[in-house]
Amino acid sequence: MRLLPLFLLALAARAEFLAGAAKAVITPDLKTYGPVYMAGFDHGRAATAVHDDLWARCVAMKAGARPTVICEVDLIGLFYDDTQRVRAEIRKKHANADVVVASTHVHEGPDTMGQWGANRLTPGINDAYMAFLTGRIAEAGVAALDALRPAHATLAAVAPPELDDFIADDRPPIRHDAGLVVLALSDAAGKPIATVVNWANHPETLGSRNTELTSDYPHYLRTRLEARVGGVGVLWNGAVGGMQSPLGAKVKDPASGAEAKDRTFRKAEIIGQRVADLAAEALASAKPSPVDSLVFRETVVRIPMTNPGFQMAAKAGLFKGRKLPNDDGTTNTPVGLVRIAGGGQALVDIALIPGEMYPELSLGGVERYSGADYPDAPIEPAIKTLETAKFRMLIGLANDEIGYIIPKAEWDEKPPFLNNSPRRHYGEVNSVGPDAAPRIAEAFQRLVKP
Numbered sequence: 001m002r003l004l005p006l007f008l009l010a011l012a013a014r015a016e017f018l019a020g021a022a023k024a025v026i027t028p029d030l031k032t033y034g035p036v037y038m039a040g041f042d043h044g045r046a047a048t049a050v051h052d053d054l055w056a057r058c059v060a061m062k063a064g065a066r067p068t069v070i071c072e073v074d075l076i077g078l079f080y081d082d083t084q085r086v087r088a089e090i091r092k093k094h095a096n097a098d099v100v101v102a103s104t105h106v107h108e109g110p111d112t113m114g115q116w117g118a119n120r121l122t123p124g125i126n127d128a129y130m131a132f133l134t135g136r137i138a139e140a141g142v143a144a145l146d147a148l149r150p151a152h153a154t155l156a157a158v159a160p161p162e163l164d165d166f167i168a169d170d171r172p173p174i175r176h177d178a179g180l181v182v183l184a185l186s187d188a189a190g191k192p193i194a195t196v197v198n199w200a201n202h203p204e205t206l207g208s209r210n211t212e213l214t215s216d217y218p219h220y221l222r223t224r225l226e227a228r229v230g231g232v233g234v235l236w237n238g239a240v241g242g243m244q245s246p247l248g249a250k251v252k253d254p255a256s257g258a259e260a261k262d263r264t265f266r267k268a269e270i271i272g273q274r275v276a277d278l279a280a281e282a283l284a285s286a287k288p289s290p291v292d293s294l295v296f297r298e299t300v301v302r303i304p305m306t307n308p309g310f311q312m313a314a315k316a317g318l319f320k321g322r323k324l325p326n327d328d329g330t331t332n333t334p335v336g337l338v339r340i341a342g343g344g345q346a347l348v349d350i351a352l353i354p355g356e357m358y359p360e361l362s363l364g365g366v367e368r369y370s371g372a373d374y375p376d377a378p379i380e381p382a383i384k385t386l387e388t389a390k391f392r393m394l395i396g397l398a399n400d401e402i403g404y405i406i407p408k409a410e411w412d413e414k415p416p417f418l419n420n421s422p423r424r425h426y427g428e429v430n431s432v433g434p435d436a437a438p439r440i441a442e443a444f445q446r447l448v449k450p
């Protein structure tokens with residue numbers, strides 16, 4: 001009877017799946033922390049009011065020895081230094097927790113990276129707010145871990161062409177990572193714990209002249225998810241680089257039949273609600289999948305920081321001690337993977353990418369253009385083609401924000417410009433350097449191997 005003991009052993013190796021979620025408001029009080037400089041676009045944009053709250057929304061999961069908690073925050077980005085502070089805080093209570101802190105990249109929240117203060121040389125980072133923020137994110141992370149309970153996971157994916165209409169892209173190749181991957185977590189009785197949507201678009205619908213703090217389209221997306229599906233509504237933003245934006249996208253208002261005005265809360269509402277509705281509809285026909293394993297992997301890569309603007313910003317103290325380069329001019333940044341599996345099959349792979357990845361590096365489709373600075377650079381393997389699970393996710397700005405992650409073969413600072421363009425394309429000015437993409441892809445390739 002050799003089969004029986006082996007069968008029992010296999011059973012013993014399967015862990016119970018647990019999930020929990022929590023959310024905390026991280027909106028800066030304008031009196032306590034004012035002036036609050038808003039991040040994204042140009043510097044010197046002081047907030048005048050709060051339209052809707054900014055959040056830290058944390059989802060904890062466990063199937064095995066160590067729990068993982070993923071906190072998505074309504075911020076332009078957080079550096080690895082701040083992620084490490086949150087991790088240390090959470091580990092005071094949950095010593096073996098793996099912690100992910102990712103930003104939605106909202107352009108209508110406070111400056112947490114230093115580049116958008118009163119003027120070009122004054123950091124917009126408020127130390128007192130950063131301390132409050134770290135504490136709040138950690139509290140939400142701990143609350144999600146405290147709430148871990150037996151759970152079911154239901155996954156769905158949908159990619160109707162209408163999602164592309166919410167994204168304007170002004171740099172070739174025109175490529176969007178516009179499909180939705182949805183993860184619904186419910187307890188043993190079927191009560192919703194959290195509903196997570198992984199999508200990719202810049203939360204900057206309100207544009208550069210808005211001075212009311214808002215989480216932008218994610219506000220409407222999450223509110224609708226909570227109303228239709230339940231649990232804590234969450235957006236994990238994805239490959240938003242090069243340049244995925246609602247600004248300039250032609251979006252029809254279903255109420256009037258006319259095109260929604262750019263830079264309005266109404267436009268953000270239409271986008272957020274429609275994405276949530278599509279996610280809810282996709283979930284309606286999906287069934288829970290068995291989960292018995294969850295693995296978290298992370299590696300820290302060193303990327304040459306060749307961007308003179310970033311070097312100057314670091315020297316001028318704009319980052320307030322964050323992102324200090326190594327002696328060889330490289331910056332440390334983490335690349336990670338969460339793999340959820342059941343019955344020996346990978347169910348969902350979640351890539352943790354520390355910046356704004358160009359969609360062609362997520363899905364594939366890097367192009368070679370005349371005028372590129374590195375015409376012979378090898379083409380990086382695309383993250384979602386390296387993933388092997390049935391459902392493939394990518395969280396951008398995960399644990400760090402190093403700016404745009406551009407295919408090396410598409411890197412273009414020197415004339416002639418890509419495809420004989422009369423002007424330089426936007427992107428490189430907000431990227432660490434041309435080696436970010438190859439180093440991150442190479443690191444992820446190693447992580448994703450079984």
Ligand SMILES: [Zn+2]
Pocket residue numbers: 105202356
């Ligand atoms: Zn951006």
